Amino acid sequence: xxxxxxxxxxxxxxxxxxxxxxxxxxxxxxxxxxxxxxxxxxxxxxxxxxxxxxxxxxxxxxxxxxxxxxxxxxxxxxxxxxxxxxxxxxxxxxxxxxxxxxxxxxxxxxxxxxxxxxxxxxxxxxxxxxxxxxxxxxxxxxxxxxxxxxxxxxxxxxxxxxxxxxxxxxxxxxxxxxxxxxxxxxxxxxxxxxxxxxxxxxxxxxxxxxxxxxxxxxxxxxxxxxxxxxxxxxxxxxxxxxxxxxxxxxxxxxxxxxxxxxxxxxxxxxxxxxxxxxxxxxxxxxxxxxxxxxxxxxxxxxxxxxxxxxxxxxxxxxxxxxxxxxxxxxxxxxxxxxx
Amino acid sequence: xxxxxxxxxxxxxxxxxxxxxxxxxxxxxxxxxxxxxxxxxxxxxxxxxxxxxxxxxxxxxxxxxxxxxxxxxxxxxxxxxxxxxxxxxxxxxxxxxxxxxxxxxxxxxxxxxxxxxxxxxxxxxxxxxxxxxxxxxxxxxxxxxxxxxxxxxxxxxxxxxxxxxxxxxxxxxxxxxxxxxxxxxxxxxxxxxxxxxxxxxxxxxxxxxxxxxxxxxxxxxxxxxxxxxxxxxxxxxxxxxxxxxxxxxxxxxxxxxxxxxxxxxxxxxxxxxxxxxxxxxxxxxxxxxxxxxxxxxxxxxxxxxxxxxxxxxxxxxxxxxxxxxxxxxxxxxxxxxxx
Numbered sequence: 275x276x277x278x279x280x281x282x283x284x285x286x287x288x289x290x291x292x293x294x295x296x297x298x299x300x301x302x303x304x305x306x307x308x309x310x311x312x313x314x315x316x317x318x319x320x321x322x323x324x325x326x327x328x329x330x331x332x333x334x335x336x337x338x339x340x341x342x343x344x345x346x347x348x349x350x351x352x353x354x355x356x357x358x359x360x361x362x363x364x365x366x367x368x369x370x371x372x373x374x375x376x377x378x379x380x381x382x383x384x385x386x387x388x389x390x391x392x393x394x395x396x397x398x399x400x401x402x403x404x405x406x407x408x409x410x411x412x413x414x415x416x417x418x419x420x421x422x423x424x425x426x427x428x429x430x431x432x433x434x435x436x437x438x439x440x441x442x443x444x445x446x447x448x449x450x451x452x453x454x455x456x457x458x459x460x461x462x463x464x465x466x467x468x469x470x471x472x473x474x475x476x477x478x479x480x481x482x483x484x485x486x487x488x489x490x491x492x493x494x495x496x497x498x499x500x501x502x503x504x505x506x507x508x509x510x511x512x513x514x515x516x517x518x519x520x521x522x523x524x525x526x527x528x529x530x531x532x533x534x535x536x537x538x539x540x541x542x543x544x545x546x547x548x549x550x551x552x553x554x555x556x557x558x559x560x561x562x563x564x565x566x567x568x569x570x571x572x573x574x575x576x577x578x579x580x581x582x583x584x585x586x587x588x589x590x591x592x593x594x595x596x597x598x599x600x601x602x603x604x605x606x607x608x609x610x611x612x613x
Numbered sequence: 614x615x616x617x618x619x620x621x622x623x624x625x626x627x628x629x630x631x632x633x634x635x636x637x638x639x640x641x642x643x644x645x646x647x648x649x650x651x652x653x654x655x656x657x658x659x660x661x662x663x664x665x666x667x668x669x670x671x672x673x674x675x676x677x678x679x680x681x682x683x684x685x686x687x688x689x690x691x692x693x694x695x696x697x698x699x700x701x702x703x704x705x706x707x708x709x710x711x712x713x714x715x716x717x718x719x720x721x722x723x724x725x726x727x728x729x730x731x732x733x734x735x736x737x738x739x740x741x742x743x744x745x746x747x748x749x750x751x752x753x754x755x756x757x758x759x760x761x762x763x764x765x766x767x768x769x770x771x772x773x774x775x776x777x778x779x780x781x782x783x784x785x786x787x788x789x790x791x792x793x794x795x796x797x798x799x800x801x802x803x804x805x806x807x808x809x810x811x812x813x814x815x816x817x818x819x820x821x822x823x824x825x826x827x828x829x830x831x832x833x834x835x836x837x838x839x840x841x842x843x844x845x846x847x848x849x850x851x852x853x854x855x856x857x858x859x860x861x862x863x864x865x866x867x868x869x870x871x872x873x874x875x876x877x878x879x880x881x882x883x884x885x886x887x888x889x890x891x892x893x894x895x896x897x898x899x900x901x902x903x904x905x906x907x908x909x910x911x912x913x914x915x916x917x918x919x920x921x922x923x924x925x926x927x928x929x930x931x932x933x934x935x936x937x938x939x940x941x942x943x944x945x946x947x948x949x950x951x952x
Binding site: 309316319321323325328329332337363366370372405411419423424514525526 | 755
């Protein structure tokens with residue numbers, strides 16, 4: 275990272291460098307091989323594991339709201355939770371994360387905030403922050419904004435990745451509550467906010483929080499509840515509800531000849547989504563594609579395992595709803611408004 | 614990727630989607646587990662390998678020149694070569710690559726070009742293009758430009774990563790010729806180009822190429838020559854000459870109490886760097902920090918192995934120069950202009 279010549283506070287710059295190094299090292303555990311001034315990060319591969327899983331994501335436009343609210347760290351953390359949940363879908367545990375932070379002109383405080391958020395989330399999900407790149411590109415980025423992207427690596431212990439092939443007609447859909455928009459639908463949400471005339475500090479109509487806090491709710495990490503359930507064999511498939519909404523992501527794990535019925539009446543639409551739909555006059559169909567509508571992850575489970583799964587997930591702190599079933603039929607997802 | 618509603622050619626859009634899928638699949642070999650509509654990429658971990666290496670990089674401002682010249686694919690390929698060389702420094706072979714492609718408004722042709730370039734380079738270095746993310750962020754990116762970043766994963770076969778700890782006083786520095794600026798120094802080079810009044814199509818003074826072609830020369834991938842030399846144990850350390858130049862990167866692999874003398878007279882300064890320095894009136898000290906000056910990788914080798922290493926590398930198609938020595942002394946790198 276280059277520091278601007280004009281007006282830079284050298285003592286603060288040194289403190290930032292040290293804070294960044296400490297934040298990164300706090301994620302390393304014993305598996306990372308520290309390489310002083312390395313060209314790449316190196317760590318131990320868990321003995322006996324045969325499959326590597328990896329995913330790349332960006333925070334997206336949530337960053338704009340987060341920057342406005344001085345919460346870049348939280349948005350960066352969400353990127354880690356997002357990637358960790360994507361791996362979870364295939365039965366993988368997080369191993370390492372690498373970040374890309376880019377600005378028109380690098381602001382060391384913003385970079386530090388991002389790395390502190392990434393590090394905190396990496397510790398939570400059990401990933402080492404193994405590497406990263408900061409880029410300063412004035413002709414690419416608009417002044418003042420920041421983009422944060424990153425790659426999450428994970429490990430699958432067994433010989434097979436979890437996919438939708440185990441799903442059968444009759445299986446139940448268990449929805450795990452989200453904690454807000456997670457990291458999708460922010461372009462639309464920001465348009466609604468602008469159109470509504472509300473400010474981030476205004477109270478959310480119908481809910482206790484301020485709009486800004488509700489919009490910036492963290493991307494929930496479902497590993498602590500779902501990893502034990504995966505190991506116990508009680509989950510036939512997972513769908514992480516990101517861009518494309520419940521239907522768009524659920525259909526990604528349905529095998530050919532299987533369709534899902536999702537009953538919208540089975541869970542309460544959280545106040546944030548109620549307000550966005552009303553203030554934005556968003557057609558329900560569009561809202562269902564843009565937003566998770568309160569369900570951040572869907573577990574597909576055999577009928578006989580459903581009650582035990584719901585009990586386990588609830589004990590682990592998740593709010594769960596049985597939101598639908600899998601049936602034989604044309605591949606796809608059908609919304610049912612009243613049962 | 615979202616396609617713009619206005620004026621989109623559906624047939625072309627479908628063809629692009631198919632071309633992207635084919636390009637990605639062309640890199641998969643037999644190790645990747647194809648997951649239809651997966652949330653992450655999954656592939657086999659090479660049996661018995663105990664260390665994973667990973668690095669994140671961006672193409673940087675080379676992309677601006679590449680876009681102006683219609684060569685986004687080549688610049689994207691350079692990102693792969695860059696990451697692969699960074700892994701090589703630690704003795705790792707490429708395994709997988711994941712990309713992040715972001716624009717103000719996604720242009721499918723630009724995304725296709727980037728992915729075709731990434732795929733071609735992935736095939737060359739032996740990495741699977743395991744995943745990727747495209748992001749459309751009009752409030753973050755300037756209109757028309759593209760940013761491409763990516764994460765390279767690799768595998769170290771043995772129990773230790775190559776680092777500088779094996780380097781001894783008396784060791785020789787073998788420089789491997791670069792094929793241009795590689796991916797560093799483009800902000801400065803673009804300023805020189807603008808100041809010089811030259812156009813990309815003008816001939817490079819003192820060299821046969823056009824300036825644009827010389828500036829967009831590929832980032833050379835040194836694996837085919839260096840991987841056998843690494844396995845034969847003839848390399849004590851490697852330094853990939855990127856941002857910071859020869860000295861900045863060489864000192865990263867020197868142990869405490871070791872310093873290197875680099876003799877600038879040992880290799881010819883390529884015409885591109887001669888012209889940049891002259892046209893930009895760049896002080897030599899600055900040029901040495903910004904540019905690789907014709908040396909893209911440095912191998913540190915025992916005196917007794919030097920002749921064999923140079924012979925091997927030359928036979929593998931590299932142009933090599935013995936550019937200096939390691940001595941005992943204060944940690945650092947010293948430039949010697951005349952021997």
